[in-house]
Amino acid sequence: MLIGIDVGGTFTDGVLFNGRDIVKTIKQPTDNDNLQRVILDVLDDLLAAVPAQASVERIVLSTTLVTNLLATGRGERTALILIPGYGLPHSAYHLSPDTFFLRGAIDFRGREIEALAKDEVISLAKHLIQLGIKRAAVAGKFSNRNRSHEDQVAHLLKQEYPDLEVTLSCDISNRLNFPRRAATTYFTAMVSPEWQHFVNEVEKALQQKGLKAEVHILKADGGTLPLPVSRKYPCETIFSGPAASTMGALALTMDQQNSLVIDVGGTTSDLALLVEGVPLHASKGARLMGQYTHVDAVSVRSIAIGGDSPLTFAEGELKILPERHGPAACFGGETATVTDAFNYRLALNQGDINRSREYLQQIADLANMKLEDLCDSIITQVVTTLTETTREMFKEWENEPAYKVWEIVHRRHFTLDRVVGIGAAAYCIIPRVAESLGVQPFIHRYSDVANALGAAVARPTLSVYLHLDTERSTCAIEPGGVVEKRSDISKFQLEDARKLAVDYLYAMGKARGMDDYLDDYKVFLEEQFNMIRGWSRTGRIFDVGVQIAPGLIQAYQGVEQ
């Protein structure tokens, strides 16, 4: 049996899945001040339907904890220590009110250009003691190519200030983009104590219940991460909500088509794309607190229209309001909503259709419009906004930068196959959106709990990225921040570099219990450069990326329509 729990902003959903069907679903209001309580309550309710605890094999949690901590400013005060070297001015980095700069510079080949100023580090440690700051994030430009400066800073800081918790950027992400690395490291350091606490509590509760299931956290990319591994990478857990519904759409459709996934929530709708059955990722990484990060995330567009968005007539204009006042009138609410307009006009017979008419009529009277015209106007407004946003997404995807001739000549083109509706209000709205896009709608009887299902059946993901410089005999590996000297790579060809990356993927994947999926790896990046000095080759540079892409666990074979 599988359990998936998705904590949303308003509601928390849970599903218990067995064989080919959902055995039980739970929906509870989310208490944002006590997320672990909500999760454990939903878990208890689901477990009530389980004959024996031992039959639960896997539990996946999708939680907003980290996002909430950062958004509400409850992360711990953290010093951001930067070693930016030369390039952009220091004023370009305004992430933290406690930002400190150190001298020292590394170049793109990982060579030291300027030594670290050790005395500066020591006086900074003393300064941090005075300020009472207990955590520090350290990030150096090109530390992904040579981590020695970051390591030295950590060593010197700890020497002067043993209680300081230090997080290094090369450990959090080893990819190019210093500001994103700094931001990701800073946020990681900020939320780390709360996240450790959360993991401890969940582990304790599961132990008390005698559960032996493997526990995963859903990541922003639509894959899962074993709970113990998440201790090191708490930021990977952000934006798992849209990832859950996108994976839910994949779980309901189970094929390789191009789908637009629209999760119609209470007050917002999230749009994502499945390209040949794989969620489309945001090219620049997730954006957190206005900063780009190195967190891989499903590319999501949110618009402020949901099923419960109230309708109003004010200042001579018919409007859809952004804030929720409660459920749709047909479901007992006290205001006419977007759902009511679709319900009445399209005769959908959702809830009490007479209530839909009654509340819509009040607005129609105010606007001095015919009831049908009022509904048509709302429907047009919703459908137009959604289809326009969709077209923008396609265009953006087609216009993503490309750096090879091949990629330009074989131009990207996206042909939509269908629209998958997720969320309770999808049933009303999605068919009309699909019609305006000229494709078929896809609504499943489990569309309203697809997010929790998506979490339950998402498989773990892992991307391994290697940068090899045979002239300098260096090998940099992501994740893990390993930068090592390797004398054995001097004669490497692209195939050898690829094999090395795959070897690392297998080693790391096995350590994460991903054995079942490793043979399904894909190479997503392969670049090789001959280094020519004078007129002869002095070495090669390889960039290779291999991954286990988002997908569904093997045990899941679909759900009955």
Next chain:
Amino acid sequence: MKPTGLLFFPAFDWAISPTHPEREERLLYTRDQLFEEGIMDLPGIKEYKPRLAEPIDIAAVHFSVPDLDAHLLEAHFVAAGSTLVIADAFMKGEIKNGFAIIRPPGHHAMSVTHGNRGFCNINNEAIMIEYLRYHYGLKKIAVIDTDVHHGDGTQEIYWDDPDVLYISFHQDGRTLYPGSGFVDEAGGPLAYGTTINVPLMPKTTDEGIHYVIDNLVLPLLEEFKPDLVINSAGQDNHYTDPLADMRFTAQGYATLNHKLAPDIAVLEGGYSVETALPYINMGIIMAMAGLDYSNLREPDYARENFKESPRNLELIKRIVEVQLDRFRTRQEEIEKNRRSKGEFFSEYRRIFYDTDYIHEEQQVRLRNCPHCCGFRMIESSAQQRNGKYYRVMCISVPINCCPTCREQAISHYQDLTRSSRYDYVYLQDRIERQYRVCQPDLEREDIIK
């Protein structure tokens, strides 16, 4: 505030040959530097994706003998198309200025092309200029060529066009490829003074180059009042460039772009792939985006190494003086030329293609028109790299041409299509955007679309 447009196209899968300076590795470290700095994430930067130029865009500039497919690879279409993407973004007002960091380069490619010259097959800037003139109606354009090599291709294409001001400073042609760009090369008889060359002695530093910018380039732009300023942004004046011998720095390049404030910059040469390009490209981007670039420098930069010699500075001052005067008195010179006898100006020239080792011979005729800058007829012959010999006639009607010249040009073309003197006869009519290729022997005519 509008962002700066950036189109980064390193062509990581294209090289002239594996060990050639124009190889995959060229922009690798620039990629590393730009990406590590997170330059594309800045709110003041908008990144664009390349597109393929259409054959018609290229035919607006070049007579590719015998046809476009003979010399052009997909990489060339992408590089040229990239400049058009930036041009569109600029003209539509999406960006305040734009920089196309692209390869392969183009400023040595001339109107007629039998192969590759100086790593260039087609002239990216000229293709962009003709695109802008036709689609957006721009009239006067200034090209400032900041590559260390004289941009003989761009100079030749606009030699007879008084509406394109071409200014190039470069290492003296006696000491560097392509061996041209001397002070007296000042434009054709009806476009005299809008080609301005400033040959500089080897080892000229930031100080010398900035003297040229401050005292010649900026005043000329002020007087010429172009609709658009283009920086043909080579990066090989740098003190570490392996193919040239100048002493320019990344700070020097950044300051140059700050002063020049080009609307569009297009990468040309620059082959110090590790020690110059990452820093110069950063500098140009930062200057164009209005960012503080004072924290930018090369790892081995030491200020004391970049002092200009008084003797060289004196020489530069003299050149600047001569060129200022030439530009300011150009109309008188042109009027004098117009009064000369004969309907056509005629010139014979030989062109050497270093990369492909081709010797081309040209007879160029320009109509001495009282109303416009005339139309050009170029008779060209060369044995190409594959051993084939071609003798062709290329007739060009510029966009600022008068109706009489245009009619005459078309009538010349029609006459020649009925004779068998040439293997190919080309008509390039920029006014109607009509590009024809005729093979008289086969009685075949193609229209490039």
